[in-house]
Amino acid sequence: MNSGYSLSPIATISTPFKQKFAIPRQPNLANAKGQITFTDTYGDPQAFKGLENYSHLWLLFIFHETADRGWKPAVKAPRLGGNATLGVYASRSTHRPNGIGMSVVRNLGLSESDGRLQLSVGGVDLLDGTPIVDIKPYIRYADSIDSATDNLDRYAPIPCRPVHFCTKAREQLTPVMEKHPDAAELIESVLAQDPRPAYRQSNENDDKIYKVKLYDVDVSWQVQDGQIKVLSVL
Numbered sequence: 001m002n003s004g005y006s007l008s009p010i011a012t013i014s015t016p017f018k019q020k021f022a023i024p025r026q027p028n029l030a031n032a033k034g035q036i037t038f039t040d041t042y043g044d045p046q047a048f049k050g051l052e053n054y055s056h057l058w059l060l061f062i063f064h065e066t067a068d069r070g071w072k073p074a075v076k077a078p079r080l081g082g083n084a085t086l087g088v089y090a091s092r093s094t095h096r097p098n099g100i101g102m103s104v105v106r107n108l109g110l111s112e113s114d115g116r117l118q119l120s121v122g123g124v125d126l127l128d129g130t131p132i133v134d135i136k137p138y139i140r141y142a143d144s145i146d147s148a149t150d151n152l153d154r155y156a157p158i159p160c161r162p163v164h165f166c167t168k169a170r171e172q173l174t175p176v177m178e179k180h181p182d183a184a185e186l187i188e189s190v191l192a193q194d195p196r197p198a199y200r201q202s203n204e205n206d207d208k209i210y211k212v213k214l215y216d217v218d219v220s221w222q223v224q225d226g227q228i229k230v231l232s233v234l
């Protein structure tokens with residue numbers, strides 16, 4: 001048996017998510033865009049021939065931010081409220097034997113930037129700077145299984161709270177939108193999922209003020225009367 005294989009990143013992705021907190025649990029839960037920039041070796045234009053045939057792609061990547069913590073056979077499952085555990089192979093936890101993540105994302109096409117090919121993708125759940133180790137087309141006939149079941153679904157509805165921008169935050173958003181036209185939609189879709197730790201998510205009036213960084217913008221918010229109130233966008 002081979003004692004090991006090594007992986008080299010083919011690219012790095014830039015995303016609006018500057019910290020792990022508030023990144024959606026899975027892809028396509030927020031319309032977050034990513035730009036993938038390839039290394040010289042793996043950015044050979046021949047490697048992209050035919051990619052335009054696919055609306056969606058699989059990204060295989062390294063959970064680089066947590067890789068040094070190694071893996072755990074039993075992991076806490078946010079889907080079960082945060083305390084109960086699942087086997088790592090029955091979870092999509094980041095604490096995996098080889099720290100490999102996989103996400104289906106929208107293919108938004110290739111462009112060139114500073115002489116390098118760049119691939120734009122939509123619906124990402126990856127931290128900014130995540131190393132990508134491979135890309136494959138999402139193939140509907142094989143990857144989409146209508147009869148698939150997930151018995152945990154009933155424990156784990158993705159929260160969907162109304163998001164309200166207070167007057168000050170709405171004013172602050174105007175200049176931000178000039179730089180990042182999708183900022184309002186991104187903030188709304190990320191916060192609607194109530195990124196608080198699982199044990200706090202049932203609290204409909206939470207005095208704690210939370211902060212999340214999206215792009216270069218610090219967003220402060222609170223949960224009041226079951227709604228997400230955006231307090232400032234700076």
Ligand code: SAM
Binds near residue numbers: 022063100
């Ligand atoms: N869709 C992927 C999968 O199933 O392999 C990721 C699922 S994992 C539950 C999603 C979480 O991974 C995000 O909410 C974020 O906190 C975390 N994450 C994203 N990029 C990461 C990175 N580069 N290093 C460590 N954690 C990361």
